[in-house]
Amino acid sequence: MDLKFSAHVEDFRREVRHWFETQFPKDIIEKYKAGQPLATADVRRSEMALGAKGWLASAWPKEHGGPGWSIEEQYVFDEELERAGVPTVTPMGVVYVGPVIYTFGSEAQKQRWLPGIRDGSNGWAQGYSEPGAGSDLASLEFSAELKDGTYTLNGHKIWTSAAQHADWIFLLARTSRREKKQEGISFICCPMGAPGLTVKPIVTIDGAHVLNEVLFDNVKVPEDNRIGEEGKGWTYSQYLLGFERTSYARIGGKRAMLRYVRALATAGSPGTNERLIDDPGFAMRLAEAEIAVDGLEMTVFRILSAVAAGGTPGDAASTVKILATETHQQITELFLDAAGPHVGHRGPSSGTTPRDVATYFAGRAQSIYGGTNEIQKTIIARKVLGL
Ligand SMILES: Cc1cc2nc3c(=O)[nH]c(=O)nc-3n(C[C@H](O)[C@H](O)[C@H](O)COP(=O)(O)OP(=O)(O)OC[C@H]3O[C@@H](n4cnc5c(N)ncnc54)[C@H](O)[C@@H]3O)c2cc1C
Structure with a gap:
């Protein structure tokens, strides 16, 4: 199995990276990276910048005004968005209700709501x-x-x-x-x-x-x-939840966080110069988290391939929800260990920021939103395993 992206996808990655580095509002990236709250005007400006480029509704098919990207392109785009420190797109419009409107809505509803979702002007x-x-x-x-x-x-x-x-x-x-x-x-x-x-x-x-x-x-x-x-609202609501739960994967963000944890653990701690990465227990947990992200990535590719072939994420999205939540929590725990007592302070000794700590706390809530992990296990048992 060849897990490398094609030259075409790597060219696409360069184009996206260049655009984020040169065209996306820098002040928003700085504010977001520093963990400062974004005002409504910042959220709108951030999403409208993506919308003006035609990149906000990044997973939508061309017929509904999306870029019509392949799964690999969507994946690379998400990875680059996270890498650049662009605020996470508010998913309720583009990821959740958008597909419901273009799949089940009337022509008039599509005309009325899709443009404002696609260009980021409506939250x-x-x-x-x-x-x-x-x-x-x-x-x-x-x-x-x-x-x-x-x-x-x-x-x-x-x-x-x-x-x-x-x-x-x-x-x-x-x-x-x-x-x-x-x-x-x-x-x-x-x-x-x-x-x-x-x-x-x-x-x-x-x-x-x-x-x-x-x-x-x-x-x-x-x-x-x-x-x-x-x-028939229940049917539409469950269709929407399939997209919602799959969207929690955020592989790019997890990989960026893993790189960050590895860098922190490899740097010697101030004073003693001891390196956490030399602790076999820590090194094993880090390797386990990296392997878990590889597994999550394969599962997401499987689901997205089914969607690209005209299917829906379906009940398998519950698997992504659990895996995404558990790996996210695993990684943020490693981060706290690696950052040590300097966690949350920007400075040469740790390089961490308050937003990193907020990411750890927000990760706890992921077991709850989108349907709790206990409920996802019941869905998998009943609908995926047929128990
Ligand atoms: C950060 C965050 C953001 C959210 N955003 C939104 C949003 O934008 N829109 C929205 O509509 N909702 C949102 N929610 C709500 C979320 O979907 C609910 O909190 C969630 O579905 C759980 O419902 P509950 O809080 O009523 O807990 P309860 O249903 O009361 O559950 C309490 C506990 O009991 C367990 N439990 C309940 N029933 C069973 C069972 N049958 N078997 C086993 N265990 C069970 C649960 O797993 C949980 O641990 C958000 C929640 C959070 C934390």
């Missing part, structure tokens, strides 16, 4: 979870009542990432209570500026504001804002 948020519905998502209570072509939305969404930066939110809403609970759910889009909609920040233990509560009090949206058929 989106994901309204799935509720205070009483997380792992058991199908028991959600958020209601959408249809009368004379208008839905009235009432309910409480929670843990809504990046809602403060969003222009739109896609929601799972109960439109009927007659059938089994999955069948009474519809997939509806709502502008964040709609009267009756309130965003309340949730600040997490690390001091960051990513999460929010979103409250709906008689919010009105036209029936046209429902994607696909009424009562």
Whole structure:
């Protein structure tokens, strides 16, 4: 098996790297690398820079305005984006709802929403979870009542990432209570500026504001804002989760972090000059993490090949979700060991930054979002292994 990329893909890598180094806003990269919070204007500017180049919706097919890249090109692009220190693209628009709109939406909906997602001018948020519905998502209570072509939305969404930066939110809403609970759910889009909609920040233990509560009090949206058929929202939501869970792989970021850990462990510690890499236990853990990333990479390539052939990530995406989470946590733990007492301080003795520490803490939450790892194991047992 030849695991090297072709000369064409390596040329493509050079082109992407050059563009990031010369054309992408430098101040945003510096702010992001320093671990400073990005304002909505920074997020928009960052994503619109990619959008203007036609590179924001990097995995979309050409027919929907994407670059139509091969799997290898998409992979190399992601790797270079991480390498350059460009902020991670907010996935709710391009990665999550975009494919749902171009697969299940009407022509009018495609015309209305895809351009703003593709060029980065519109941010989106994901309204799935509720205070009483997380792992058991199908028991959600958020209601959408249809009368004379208008839905009235009432309910409480929670843990809504990046809602403060969003222009739109896609929601799972109960439109009927007659059938089994999955069948009474519809997939509806709502502008964040709609009267009756309130965003309340949730600040997490690390001091960051990513999460929010979103409250709906008689919010009105036209029936046209429902994607696909009424009562089929569950099917669309699971299709979306396949893309979401596969997107957690972020191989480029993991490889960059591994290189970083190896460099820290190979440098002698100040004063004693002892090298952590000479500790056989540490060296073995580092090698195990590197091998785990190789395994994850192969799994992702398999899933992306299925998508390129017209399939969907399907339930195998649950495997990626678990592997991606566990390797991410493995690597960030190695990082903390390698950085030692200087962790989080920028300086010649460690070379680390506060964002590295934030990455460690954020990695804990990955076991929870996108459906907890326990729930992914149940999906694999039931749907992949047929147990
Ligand atoms: C950082 C972060 C960002 C998020 N962003 C979003 C977002 O943008 N939009 C959104 O809609 N949601 C978001 N979420 C919410 C996330 O999807 C839910 O937190 C998650 O699905 C778990 O639901 P819960 O919090 O209600 O926990 P619960 O469902 O109450 O689970 C609590 C614990 O019980 C376990 N458990 C529950 N049921 C079972 C079972 N049947 N078998 C075995 N174990 C079980 C779970 O694994 C978990 O450990 C985010 C969460 C986090 C942490």
